[in-house]
Amino acid sequence: MIVMKFGGTLMGGASAIARSASLVARTTAAGTKVAVAVSAMSGVTDTLLGVASRAEQGDLGGALADIASLRARHLEAASQLGAGATSDVARELRELTDTLQQTVTGVGLLRELSARSRDLIVSFGERLSAPLMALALEGIGVRAHHLSGGAAGLVTNRDFGNARPLPQAYSRLRERLGGLIGVGLTPVVSGFIGETPEGVVTTLGRGGTDYTATILGAALGAQEVWTWKDVDGVMSADPRSVPDARNLEHLSYAEVMELAYFGAKVLHPLAVTPLQDAEIPLRVKSAADPAFPGTLVTKDAKTDAAHPVKAVTAIRGLSVLTVGGAGMVGVPDVVSQIFEVLARENIPVQMISQGSSQANVSLVVGRTVAAHATRVLEEALQGSGLVKAYEVEENVAIVAVVGEGMRGQRGVAARLFSALASANVNLLMIAQGSSELNISLAIEEADVDAAVRAAHAAFELGKVPQEV
Numbered sequence: 001m002i003v004m005k006f007g008g009t010l011m012g013g014a015s016a017i018a019r020s021a022s023l024v025a026r027t028t029a030a031g032t033k034v035a036v037a038v039s040a041m042s043g044v045t046d047t048l049l050g051v052a053s054r055a056e057q058g059d060l061g062g063a064l065a066d067i068a069s070l071r072a073r074h075l076e077a078a079s080q081l082g083a084g085a086t087s088d089v090a091r092e093l094r095e096l097t098d099t100l101q102q103t104v105t106g107v108g109l110l111r112e113l114s115a116r117s118r119d120l121i122v123s124f125g126e127r128l129s130a131p132l133m134a135l136a137l138e139g140i141g142v143r144a145h146h147l148s149g150g151a152a153g154l155v156t157n158r159d160f161g162n163a164r165p166l167p168q169a170y171s172r173l174r175e176r177l178g179g180l181i182g183v184g185l186t187p188v189v190s191g192f193i194g195e196t197p198e199g200v201v202t203t204l205g206r207g208g209t210d211y212t213a214t215i216l217g218a219a220l221g222a223q224e225v226w227t228w229k230d231v232d233g234v235m236s237a238d239p240r241s242v243p244d245a246r247n248l249e250h251l252s253y254a255e256v257m258e259l260a261y262f263g264a265k266v267l268h269p270l271a272v273t274p275l276q277d278a279e280i281p282l283r284v285k286s287a288a289d290p291a292f293p294g295t296l297v298t299k300d301a302k303t304d305a306a307h308p309v310k311a312v313t314a315i316r317g318l319s320v321l322t323v324g325g326a327g328m329v330g331v332p333d334v335v336s337q338i339f340e341v342l343a344r345e346n347i348p349v350q351m352i353s354q355g356s357s358q359a360n361v362s363l364v365v366g367r368t369v370a371a372h373a374t375r376v377l378e379e380a381l382q383g384s385g386l387v388k389a390y391e392v393e394e395n396v397a398i399v400a401v402v403g404e405g406m407r408g409q410r411g412v413a414a415r416l417f418s419a420l421a422s423a424n425v426n427l428l429m430i431a432q433g434s435s436e437l438n439i440s441l442a443i444e445e446a447d448v449d450a451a452v453r454a455a456h457a458a459f460e461l462g463k464v465p466q467e468v
């Protein structure tokens with residue numbers, strides 16, 4: 001059996017959904033069972049986040065107008081896929097949007113939006129798209145049954161916006177979806193969403209449908225998990241910024257995690273984690289060219305001494321926060337306190353560097369949380385008298401090069417730095433992961449495209465590697 005994932009672009013409208021359904025049917029027709037995880041239609045998650053914050057700010061009229069257009073878009077797709085106004089699917093879509101409207105009205109009246117209500121609101125994207133995929137499958141003769149992440153058995157912790165599956169999720173998913181598969185149905189699960197054991201809706205973080213698919217893959221003991229994409233596979237760089245980016249035939253779990261962590265939008269950073277124990281392969285495949293093998297991700301790395309780096313990635317929208325003061329020298333407590341405070345506030349730190357004098361620590365955090373991070377650090381450290389300065393540098397990005405072949409190879413950093421120097425890129429911070437799988441650099445955001453292209457060229461990533 002194979003688990004297949006379809007993201008927002010491949011669920012974008014009736015014709016995209018019909019085409020995605022045909023990719024499922026090709027496999028079921030060949031006698032292989034399939035379980036499907038789907039994302040919300042393209043743009044819907046962002047619209048719902050907008051709806052939630054409009055309601056919180058008191059613009060209920062605007063929020064309800066957005067819900068009305070979401071309802072119209074889904075009903076139109078359903079009608080194009082053959083479901084009339086009185087069909088079960090149309091009724092379900094109307095009921096779901098009615099419930100969404102009530103939820104948002106509650107937020108609008110209270111002008112209060114908790115992480116929990118935001119997750120509930122945003123979950124409607126995937127709850128509305130799954131019936132459309134099931135409809136498209138039924139239309140081409142594949143018997144299907146759609147269900148939300150929670151109904152499928154994906155129980156999670158209560159970390160709203162960033163929830164993780166609980167151990168019992170795997171047995172529940174196996175039981176519930178196995179039952180459907182056993183009677184000849186193709187389950188269509190709303191991606192990105194789960195439920196706490198008490199039945200409260202949670203989300204797995206942006207791009208979470210990849211993660212849903214791999215959780216299903218592990219639960220069902222799938223042969224492979226296929227994430228269908230609008231690109232050939234995982235590429236040597238984002239093809240939107242590097243025109244000669246090339247498809248990577250093979251990556252290890254560790255490499256793909258590193259790439260995703262450092263900004264390659266193509267997969268959720270945790271997506272491969274559920275597959276590792278059972279060594280289930282992940283394939284990233286091109287929906288436009290289903291015969292193309294795409295990228296195969298497995299446990300082992302295929303390294304080639306001539307090409308230590310496999311890909312370049314970038315994360316935009318960051319700030320560098322520098323905490324300093326001569327009093328910090330030789331006081332290890334300060335550093336641990338800094339990390340404790342940020343962890344308590346749930347502020348992810350993308351990169352860290354401590355000057356060798358120990359007088360300052362620089363942290364790279366998301367631009368939107370930088371002001372909050374500075375405030376909580378100031379509050380926590382003011383009593384120490386050691387820390388004097390807090391500096392925030394905005395418009396920062398991280399560029400990273402990734403590849404298991406870098407391990408133990410000399411000259412990789414030198415090659416990278418000289419390429420960036422030639423491209424006039426100013427380096428703000430440098431770090432190398434202890435696993436030697438990546439080198440990451442903080443730079444000014446305006447230099448990202450130049451830096452990514454320079455690194456891509458320096459490691460000859462646009463060239464097909466010579467056969468060995």
Ligand SMILES: Nc1ncnc2c1ncn2[C@@H]1O[C@H](COP(=O)(O)OP(=O)(O)O)[C@@H](O)[C@H]1O
Nearest residue numbers: 007008009231233234235237238240264265266
């Ligand atoms: N290294 C990379 N390889 C492939 N795609 C990448 C990479 N880095 C960024 N991307 C971007 O990721 C996009 C695919 O991810 P996304 O749209 O989230 O997938 P989905 O359709 O499953 O939601 C591509 O359109 C591409 O521009």
Ligand SMILES: N[C@@H](CC(=O)OP(=O)(O)O)C(=O)O
Nearest residue numbers: 007008039045206207208209
């Ligand atoms: N809809 C969610 C989950 C997801 O995975 O979407 P996509 O596959 O379109 O990136 C999001 O936008 O984050």
